[in-house]
Amino acid sequence: xxxxxxxxxxxxxxxxxxxxxxxxxxxxxxxxxxxxxxxxxxxxxxxxxxxxxxxxxxxxxxxxxxxxxxxxxxxxxxxxxxxxxxxxxxxxxxxxxxxxxxxxxxxxxxxxxxxxxxxxxxxxxxxxxxxxxxxxxxxxxxxxxxxxxxxxxxxxxxxxxxxxxxxxxxxxxxxxxxxxxxxxxxxxxxxxxxxxxxxxxxxxxxxxxxxxxxxxxxxxxxxxxxxxxxxxxxxxxxxxxxxxxxxxxxxxxxxxxxxxxxxxxxxxxxxxxxxxxxxxxxxxxxxxxxxxxxxxxxxxxxxxxxxxxxxxxxxxxxxxxxxxxxxxxxxxxxxxxxxxxxxxxxxxxxxxxxxxxxxxxxxxxxxxxxxxxxxxxxxxxxxxxxxxxxxxxxxxxxxxxxxxxxxxxxxxxxxxxxxxxxxxxxxxxxxxxxxxxxxxxxxxx
Amino acid sequence: xxxxxxxxxxxxxxxxxxxxxxxxxxxxxxxxxxxxxxxxxxxxxxxxxxxxxxxxxxxxxxxxxxxxxxxxxxxxxxxxxxxxxxxxxxxxxxxxxxxxxxxxxxxxxxxxxxxxxxxxxxxxxxxxxxxxxxxxxxxxxxxxxxxxxxxxxxxxxxxxxxxxxxxxxxxxxxxxxxxxxxxxxxxxxxxxxxxxxxxxxxxxxxxxxxxxxxxxxxxxxxxxxxxxxxxxxxxxxxxxxxxxxxxxxxxxxxxxxxxxxxxxxxxxxxxxxxxxxxxxxxxxxxxxxxxxxxxxxxxxxxxxxxxxxxxxxxxxxxxxxxxx
Ligand code: SF4
Numbered sequence: 001x002x003x004x005x006x007x008x009x010x011x012x013x014x015x016x017x018x019x020x021x022x023x024x025x026x027x028x029x030x031x032x033x034x035x036x037x038x039x040x041x042x043x044x045x046x047x048x049x050x051x052x053x054x055x056x057x058x059x060x061x062x063x064x065x066x067x068x069x070x071x072x073x074x075x076x077x078x079x080x081x082x083x084x085x086x087x088x089x090x091x092x093x094x095x096x097x098x099x100x101x102x103x104x105x106x107x108x109x110x111x112x113x114x115x116x117x118x119x120x121x122x123x124x125x126x127x128x129x130x131x132x133x134x135x136x137x138x139x140x141x142x143x144x145x146x147x148x149x150x151x152x153x154x155x156x157x158x159x160x161x162x163x164x165x166x167x168x169x170x171x172x173x174x175x176x177x178x179x180x181x182x183x184x185x186x187x188x189x190x191x192x193x194x195x196x197x198x199x200x201x202x203x204x205x206x207x208x209x210x211x212x213x214x215x216x217x218x219x220x221x222x223x224x225x226x227x228x229x230x231x232x233x234x235x236x237x238x239x240x241x242x243x244x245x246x247x248x249x250x251x252x253x254x255x256x257x258x259x260x261x262x263x264x265x266x267x268x269x270x271x272x273x274x275x276x277x278x279x280x281x282x283x284x285x286x287x288x289x290x291x292x293x294x295x296x297x298x299x300x301x302x303x304x305x306x307x308x309x310x311x312x313x314x315x316x317x318x319x320x321x322x323x324x325x326x327x328x329x330x331x332x333x334x335x336x337x338x339x340x341x342x343x344x345x346x347x348x349x350x351x352x353x354x355x356x357x358x359x360x361x362x363x364x365x366x367x368x369x370x371x372x373x374x375x376x377x378x379x380x381x382x383x384x385x386x387x388x389x390x391x392x393x394x395x396x397x398x399x400x401x402x403x404x405x406x407x408x409x410x411x412x413x414x415x416x417x418x419x420x421x422x423x424x425x426x427x428x429x430x431x432x433x434x435x436x437x438x439x440x441x442x443x444x445x
Numbered sequence: 446x447x448x449x450x451x452x453x454x455x456x457x458x459x460x461x462x463x464x465x466x467x468x469x470x471x472x473x474x475x476x477x478x479x480x481x482x483x484x485x486x487x488x489x490x491x492x493x494x495x496x497x498x499x500x501x502x503x504x505x506x507x508x509x510x511x512x513x514x515x516x517x518x519x520x521x522x523x524x525x526x527x528x529x530x531x532x533x534x535x536x537x538x539x540x541x542x543x544x545x546x547x548x549x550x551x552x553x554x555x556x557x558x559x560x561x562x563x564x565x566x567x568x569x570x571x572x573x574x575x576x577x578x579x580x581x582x583x584x585x586x587x588x589x590x591x592x593x594x595x596x597x598x599x600x601x602x603x604x605x606x607x608x609x610x611x612x613x614x615x616x617x618x619x620x621x622x623x624x625x626x627x628x629x630x631x632x633x634x635x636x637x638x639x640x641x642x643x644x645x646x647x648x649x650x651x652x653x654x655x656x657x658x659x660x661x662x663x664x665x666x667x668x669x670x671x672x673x674x675x676x677x678x679x680x681x682x683x684x685x686x687x688x689x690x691x692x693x694x695x696x697x698x699x700x701x702x703x704x705x706x707x708x709x710x711x712x713x714x715x716x717x718x719x720x721x722x723x724x725x726x727x728x729x730x731x732x733x734x735x736x737x738x739x740x741x742x743x744x745x746x747x748x749x750x751x752x753x754x755x756x757x758x759x760x761x762x763x764x765x766x767x768x769x
Contacts, residue, residue: 082675082678082679082682083671083674083675083678084675084679116718119718121708211448211450212448237762238762238763239490239762239763239764239765242489242763243489247451250451251450251451255451270762272758273724274727274728274751275755275758275759275762277728277731277732278732278735278755278758278759279759279762281732281736282738282739282759282763285674285736285739285740286739297720297724298718298720298725299719299720299721299722299724299728300720302719302725302729303708303725303728303729303732304732306708307666307732307736309667310667310670310671310674310736311671311674311736313671315671315672315675319669344669345664345668345669345672348706349668352668352705352706353705356705356710434584435554437512438554438555
């Protein structure tokens with residue numbers, strides 16, 4: 001947290017002995033507040049003061065881990081309200097609900113379906129992270145059986161949900177190696193739940209209907225020795241939910257209010273399949289730590305996971321695609337060749353228009369340090385030389401029977417030089433990608 | 446101990462934009478559409494107001510867009526061949542708040558439909574439908590300057606929303622809209638400085654700022670949506686602390702971008718792991734729209750009836766309890 005210089009000063013010895021290299025304790029405190037020196041430069045600070053001051057340097061939203069190994073899910077430790085201020089760091093965990101009332105066949109087909117929720121797009125795999133197993137049957141034996149089947153058949157992380165602490169206790173041995181999230185501690189059961197979480201070193205979800213009661217409860221649980229908490233304010237309208245998520249994040253970041261300094265979990269309320277995804281998408285963009293849906297259709301999860309990848313993209317870094325030759329459609333040796341930059345939006349816009357034209361073509365993305373065509377051209381990152389080099393080294397010549405290349409209309413001025421440098425015949429394409437389909441069609445005819 | 450939540454109170458509001466004019470105002474619309482006026486980030490109704498809910502315009506073309514994926518064409522049937530019939534279907538069956546007519550066919554490289562014909566269509570459209578109208582050019586600057594100016598003149602008093610006015614081509618359209626008392630869309634390429642600059646250029650000509658809608662660009666989910674999202678958030682935050690040249694409501698052309706990408710359009714036969722495109726396509730469009738709503742979108746221009754219905758329900762659910 002940001003303690004002020006004066007607040008820090010209160011905890012220093014106030015002897016002005018100068019051993020830290022500063023003339024006074026206050027001067028040292030000011031530098032500490034500005035994060036310009038570290039506390040260990042003062043050899044005289046008491047253990048107690050150290051605790052307070054180091055506690056204050058903990059991240060405002062605790063990093064909580066669910067699961068183990070390479071599949072583990074890390075949540076929290078976010079630093080900003082808006083992604084443009086820095087970035088969002090730990091992508092929201094996305095999971096699907098499984099109730100333990102399913103019979104064997106239904107369970108098997110649900111798990112099979114869930115296991116298929118991984119998608120390859122833009123050269124990256126995106127997939128769900130979690131299964132939330134709900135003890136709707138209220139039977140410990142049934143709960144254990146379903147958890148066991150899930151543990152055996154998936155690598156996904158788990159949330160174990162039961163209102164009955166006894167049932168959780170009994171079933172934990174089936175899944176504790178997977179470090180599941182226990183759901184959930186409430187006003188009435190928190191002592192037992194905290195005990196269970198502590199015994200097995202598991203993260204614990206905490207539920208209360210409003211933020212005030214929630215803050216109260218987390219403080220009690222922390223005092224029992226459990227710190228890896230995930231917050232839930234229960235079912236309410238999506239709008240209220242977004243308010244809860246926003247205020248939780250804001251109180252943690254702007255007020256360093258530790259009782260709410262944890263990641264959050266949300267379960268969708270809508271039952272209509274499209275509505276459910278839209279509701280979940282809202283939670284993903286507005287700060288949710290975990291979002292659990294009932295729907296498990298690929299056409300539901302693909303957009304939801306994509307919303308997450310978009311929002312958690314680092315805004316400082318221009319997103320780039322690998323500079324290389326891309327085949328769009330069933331290309332032949334006579335198919336046209338288009339060049340563009342490796343800025344992902346530029347590339348995908350071009351690729352999308354080529355695809356829409358239904359005329360197969362090669363698109364070569366040139367390394368322009370992730371800039372768009374005009375920006376790269378102005379910065380001399382997209383030049384006759386760099387395009388010529390790409391034509392030469394990308395291996396495109398071996399794949400086609402012609403030597404014609406289409407360049408973006410905005411860099412028409414490069415034509416002459418590029419013809420000289422490369423020996424290719426240069427054709428000037430449209431300025432905007434939206435003109436590509438008609439351009440390609442007229443080329444073909 | 447009572448927990449006091451930290452609430453933001455902003456000093457400035459987003460402009461209120463009214464599209465369409467009723468009889469008393471010199472137009473012929475049954476009612477106008479009003480957006481904007483927010484004093485809070487999207488849907489944080491506990492700390493500020495959203496006096497006007499976001500609206501959905503359905504986009505139709507002057508020529509049948511036969512290149513659209515089947516899953517998008519299907520719900521309209523033969524109506525896509527007749528813009529007026531198409532618009533009516535959108536309003537009556539699919540509950541569009543207003544219509545966005547894109548004059549794509551006027552492009553010299555498309556059907557090169559004449560300005561006369563475009564004017565005829567626009568006039569006929571206004572006669573046949575009762576909602577406000579958004580009119581968008583073909584993207585060919587020269588032709589747009591002719592076609593849109595003529596359409597503006599022919600619809601004087603109707604308070605249509607015309608677009609797009611961009612940094613390198615705004616004067617003709619601004620002059621027309623000002624003379625004929627229409628609203629205008631200020632277009633910019635995912636760049637907050639240019640967005641502001643276009644608004645300055647337009648208002649410098651004497652155009653009223655409260656008749657401008659901003660288009661900060663649109664990108665589909667998975668294809669740069671987050672860039673637009675952050676530009677919108679930055680722009681809103683600046684407006685709330687007093688930047689009048691960023692205080693215009695947003696218009697976002699969701700349908701046009703979402704349906705370009707293969708995640709929306711591809712057949713399940715080509716992408717078996719992605720599920721039925723009849724479910725996936727509309728949801729891709731709806732999910733893009735929902736992300737834009739959470740960034741502050743005021744007017745969403747959309748295409749698929751199922752996506753429109755989903756997004757309207759989403760708006761309802763987010764506005765619920767406005768007064769509690
Ligand atoms: S070393 Fe510690 S006690 Fe001595 S002046 Fe610095 S801060 Fe004060």
